[in-house]
Amino acid sequence: MNLSVKDIADLLNVSDKTIYRMIRNETIPCFRVGGQWRFDRREIASWIEDTRVFSYKAAIENAAGEEESISISQFLKRGGIYFNIPGTQKNAVVQACLEQIQKNIPQIDIKRLFGSIMEREALCTTAVGHGIALPHPGSFGKFTSSSYIALCMLQHPVPYGAVDNEDVDTLFFIFPKSERRYLRIQAKLLRLLREDQVLSAVKSAPTAPAGRYAENLFNVLSITEARLFRLPEDE
Helix, strand or coil: CEECHHHHHHHHCCCHHHHHHHHHCCCCCCEEECCEEEEEHHHHHHHHHHHHHCCHHHHHCCCCCCCCCCCHHHHHHHHCEEEEECCCCHHHHHHHHHHHHHCCCCCCCHHHHHHHHHHHHHHCCCEEECCEECCCCCCCCCCCCCCEEEEEEEEEEECCCCCCCCCEEEEEEEECCCHHHHHHHHHHHHHHCCCHHHHHHHCCHHHCCHHHHHHHHHHHHHHHHHHHCCCCCCC
Protein backbone atom coordinates (compact mmCIF):
# COMPACT_ATOMS: atom_id res chain seq x y z
CA MET A 1 0.00 0.00 0.00
CA ASN A 2 1.29 3.45 -0.92
CA LEU A 3 1.00 6.43 1.42
CA SER A 4 0.30 10.09 0.64
CA VAL A 5 2.11 13.20 1.87
CA LYS A 6 -0.64 13.70 4.45
CA ASP A 7 -0.32 10.07 5.62
CA ILE A 8 3.42 10.51 6.17
CA ALA A 9 2.96 13.88 7.86
CA ASP A 10 0.44 12.33 10.27
CA LEU A 11 2.70 9.32 10.86
CA LEU A 12 5.71 11.51 11.72
CA ASN A 13 3.63 14.17 13.48
CA VAL A 14 5.00 16.95 11.30
CA SER A 15 3.47 19.35 8.78
CA ASP A 16 2.92 18.64 5.09
CA LYS A 17 5.43 21.42 4.41
CA THR A 18 8.10 19.50 6.32
CA ILE A 19 7.48 16.42 4.17
CA TYR A 20 7.82 18.47 0.98
CA ARG A 21 11.09 19.85 2.36
CA MET A 22 12.34 16.28 2.88
CA ILE A 23 11.33 15.47 -0.71
CA ARG A 24 13.24 18.49 -2.06
CA ASN A 25 16.24 17.59 0.11
CA GLU A 26 16.08 13.99 -1.16
CA THR A 27 16.14 12.52 2.35
CA ILE A 28 12.97 10.44 2.28
CA PRO A 29 12.19 7.61 -0.19
CA CYS A 30 9.32 8.63 -2.48
CA PHE A 31 8.03 8.48 -6.04
CA ARG A 32 5.40 10.09 -8.24
CA VAL A 33 2.08 8.62 -9.35
CA GLY A 34 -0.03 10.79 -11.62
CA GLY A 35 1.82 13.92 -10.53
CA GLN A 36 1.36 13.20 -6.81
CA TRP A 37 4.08 12.15 -4.36
CA ARG A 38 3.65 8.67 -2.90
CA PHE A 39 5.58 6.60 -0.36
CA ASP A 40 6.00 2.83 -0.18
CA ARG A 41 4.92 1.56 3.26
CA ARG A 42 7.78 -0.97 3.45
CA GLU A 43 10.43 1.59 2.50
CA ILE A 44 9.06 4.07 5.03
CA ALA A 45 9.10 1.43 7.80
CA SER A 46 12.79 0.79 7.11
CA TRP A 47 13.49 4.54 6.81
CA ILE A 48 11.90 5.16 10.22
CA GLU A 49 14.18 2.53 11.78
CA ASP A 50 17.17 4.36 10.30
CA THR A 51 16.07 7.77 11.54
CA ARG A 52 15.59 6.39 15.07
CA VAL A 53 19.38 6.05 15.20
CA PHE A 54 20.46 8.79 12.81
CA SER A 55 19.84 12.41 13.68
CA TYR A 56 16.25 13.19 12.67
CA LYS A 57 17.43 16.73 11.94
CA ALA A 58 19.62 15.28 9.17
CA ALA A 59 16.51 14.34 7.22
CA ILE A 60 14.93 17.80 7.47
CA GLU A 61 17.75 20.34 7.28
CA ASN A 62 18.47 22.15 4.02
CA ALA A 63 21.10 20.75 1.67
CA ALA A 64 22.72 24.15 1.10
CA GLY A 65 26.46 24.11 1.61
CA GLU A 66 26.95 20.44 0.73
CA GLU A 67 29.82 20.40 -1.73
CA GLU A 68 29.22 16.95 -3.22
CA SER A 69 26.23 16.37 -5.49
CA ILE A 70 24.39 13.05 -5.34
CA SER A 71 25.11 10.85 -8.37
CA ILE A 72 24.26 7.18 -7.97
CA SER A 73 26.11 6.24 -11.15
CA GLN A 74 29.28 8.07 -10.09
CA PHE A 75 29.19 6.66 -6.55
CA LEU A 76 28.78 3.16 -7.97
CA LYS A 77 31.76 3.67 -10.27
CA ARG A 78 33.81 4.59 -7.17
CA GLY A 79 32.60 1.68 -5.07
CA GLY A 80 32.63 -1.00 -7.75
CA ILE A 81 30.63 -4.04 -8.82
CA TYR A 82 31.50 -7.48 -7.43
CA PHE A 83 30.36 -10.79 -8.90
CA ASN A 84 29.92 -14.37 -7.69
CA ILE A 85 29.96 -13.61 -3.97
CA PRO A 86 29.74 -16.97 -2.13
CA GLY A 87 27.50 -17.92 0.79
CA THR A 88 24.18 -19.57 1.59
CA GLN A 89 23.03 -17.43 4.54
CA LYS A 90 22.56 -13.69 5.08
CA ASN A 91 25.43 -13.27 7.55
CA ALA A 92 27.86 -15.24 5.36
CA VAL A 93 27.17 -13.24 2.19
CA VAL A 94 27.33 -9.89 4.01
CA GLN A 95 30.73 -10.84 5.45
CA ALA A 96 31.99 -12.05 2.05
CA CYS A 97 30.75 -8.85 0.37
CA LEU A 98 32.54 -6.60 2.86
CA GLU A 99 35.77 -8.53 2.39
CA GLN A 100 35.61 -7.96 -1.37
CA ILE A 101 34.63 -4.31 -1.04
CA GLN A 102 37.50 -3.57 1.36
CA LYS A 103 39.97 -4.34 -1.43
CA ASN A 104 38.66 -1.25 -3.22
CA ILE A 105 37.71 0.85 -0.16
CA PRO A 106 40.44 -0.05 2.39
CA GLN A 107 39.30 2.48 5.01
CA ILE A 108 36.15 0.52 5.91
CA ASP A 109 36.23 -1.40 9.20
CA ILE A 110 34.81 -4.82 8.32
CA LYS A 111 34.46 -6.12 11.87
CA ARG A 112 32.56 -3.07 13.15
CA LEU A 113 30.45 -2.73 10.02
CA PHE A 114 29.46 -6.39 9.95
CA GLY A 115 28.29 -6.37 13.56
CA SER A 116 26.30 -3.17 13.11
CA ILE A 117 24.74 -4.37 9.83
CA MET A 118 23.53 -7.60 11.40
CA GLU A 119 22.09 -5.69 14.39
CA ARG A 120 20.20 -3.45 11.93
CA GLU A 121 18.90 -6.49 10.03
CA ALA A 122 17.53 -7.90 13.29
CA LEU A 123 15.32 -4.79 13.65
CA CYS A 124 13.87 -4.75 10.14
CA THR A 125 14.98 -6.40 6.91
CA THR A 126 16.72 -4.17 4.39
CA ALA A 127 15.36 -6.22 1.48
CA VAL A 128 13.40 -3.95 -0.86
CA GLY A 129 11.88 -6.50 -3.25
CA HIS A 130 12.86 -8.07 -6.57
CA GLY A 131 15.70 -9.96 -4.88
CA ILE A 132 17.49 -6.75 -3.87
CA ALA A 133 18.62 -5.56 -0.42
CA LEU A 134 20.41 -2.47 0.88
CA PRO A 135 22.26 -3.74 3.98
CA HIS A 136 23.65 -0.97 6.17
CA PRO A 137 24.64 -0.43 9.80
CA GLY A 138 22.30 0.96 12.41
CA SER A 139 24.98 3.54 13.14
CA PHE A 140 27.91 4.27 10.85
CA GLY A 141 30.15 5.64 13.60
CA LYS A 142 32.88 6.50 11.09
CA PHE A 143 32.32 7.86 7.60
CA THR A 144 34.34 7.63 4.41
CA SER A 145 36.07 10.70 2.94
CA SER A 146 33.95 10.41 -0.21
CA SER A 147 30.63 8.67 -0.81
CA TYR A 148 30.62 5.20 -2.38
CA ILE A 149 28.09 2.61 -3.49
CA ALA A 150 29.14 -1.02 -3.94
CA LEU A 151 27.00 -3.54 -5.82
CA CYS A 152 27.46 -7.23 -4.99
CA MET A 153 25.97 -10.04 -7.08
CA LEU A 154 25.68 -13.33 -5.18
CA GLN A 155 26.46 -16.78 -6.53
CA HIS A 156 23.11 -18.01 -5.23
CA PRO A 157 19.99 -16.29 -3.82
CA VAL A 158 19.79 -16.40 -0.01
CA PRO A 159 16.85 -16.06 2.43
CA TYR A 160 16.61 -12.45 3.58
CA GLY A 161 13.25 -12.08 5.29
CA ALA A 162 11.89 -10.02 2.41
CA VAL A 163 8.23 -8.97 2.56
CA ASP A 164 7.68 -10.37 -0.93
CA ASN A 165 9.23 -13.68 0.28
CA GLU A 166 11.75 -13.57 -2.56
CA ASP A 167 15.32 -14.65 -1.79
CA VAL A 168 17.98 -12.00 -2.37
CA ASP A 169 20.84 -12.20 -4.87
CA THR A 170 21.71 -8.50 -5.26
CA LEU A 171 23.13 -6.29 -2.49
CA PHE A 172 23.80 -2.55 -2.62
CA PHE A 173 26.13 -1.21 0.11
CA ILE A 174 26.21 2.56 0.71
CA PHE A 175 29.29 4.17 2.30
CA PRO A 176 28.46 7.86 2.87
CA LYS A 177 30.29 10.97 4.04
CA SER A 178 27.61 11.70 6.66
CA GLU A 179 24.25 10.54 8.06
CA ARG A 180 22.39 13.03 5.93
CA ARG A 181 24.32 11.94 2.86
CA TYR A 182 23.29 8.34 3.54
CA LEU A 183 19.59 9.26 3.70
CA ARG A 184 19.85 11.18 0.42
CA ILE A 185 21.69 8.38 -1.39
CA GLN A 186 19.30 5.74 -0.06
CA ALA A 187 16.21 7.72 -1.12
CA LYS A 188 17.61 8.33 -4.60
CA LEU A 189 18.70 4.72 -5.11
CA LEU A 190 15.29 3.39 -4.02
CA ARG A 191 13.60 5.76 -6.47
CA LEU A 192 15.82 4.57 -9.31
CA LEU A 193 15.11 0.92 -8.52
CA ARG A 194 11.41 1.58 -9.19
CA GLU A 195 12.23 2.24 -12.84
CA ASP A 196 11.80 -0.81 -15.06
CA GLN A 197 14.86 -0.03 -17.18
CA VAL A 198 17.07 0.37 -14.09
CA LEU A 199 15.75 -2.81 -12.48
CA SER A 200 16.28 -4.70 -15.74
CA ALA A 201 19.85 -3.40 -16.04
CA VAL A 202 20.65 -4.34 -12.43
CA LYS A 203 19.23 -7.84 -12.74
CA SER A 204 20.85 -8.60 -16.10
CA ALA A 205 24.19 -9.58 -14.52
CA PRO A 206 23.86 -13.37 -14.90
CA THR A 207 23.55 -13.09 -18.71
CA ALA A 208 25.95 -10.22 -19.49
CA PRO A 209 29.78 -10.15 -19.49
CA ALA A 210 31.10 -8.17 -16.52
CA GLY A 211 32.49 -5.24 -18.52
CA ARG A 212 29.42 -4.88 -20.71
CA TYR A 213 27.13 -5.23 -17.68
CA ALA A 214 28.87 -2.41 -15.80
CA GLU A 215 28.97 -0.11 -18.83
CA ASN A 216 25.27 -0.63 -19.51
CA LEU A 217 24.27 -0.17 -15.86
CA PHE A 218 26.25 3.07 -15.48
CA ASN A 219 24.70 4.40 -18.69
CA VAL A 220 21.13 3.50 -17.68
CA LEU A 221 21.59 5.01 -14.20
CA SER A 222 23.06 8.23 -15.57
CA ILE A 223 20.28 8.73 -18.13
CA THR A 224 17.52 7.88 -15.64
CA GLU A 225 18.95 10.18 -12.95
CA ALA A 226 19.01 13.07 -15.41
CA ARG A 227 15.37 12.41 -16.32
CA LEU A 228 13.96 11.85 -12.84
CA PHE A 229 15.61 14.23 -10.46
CA ARG A 230 14.39 17.60 -11.56
CA LEU A 231 12.16 18.36 -8.64
CA PRO A 232 9.63 21.19 -8.86
CA GLU A 233 9.40 23.93 -6.28
CA ASP A 234 7.22 23.41 -3.20
CA GLU A 235 3.89 21.77 -4.09
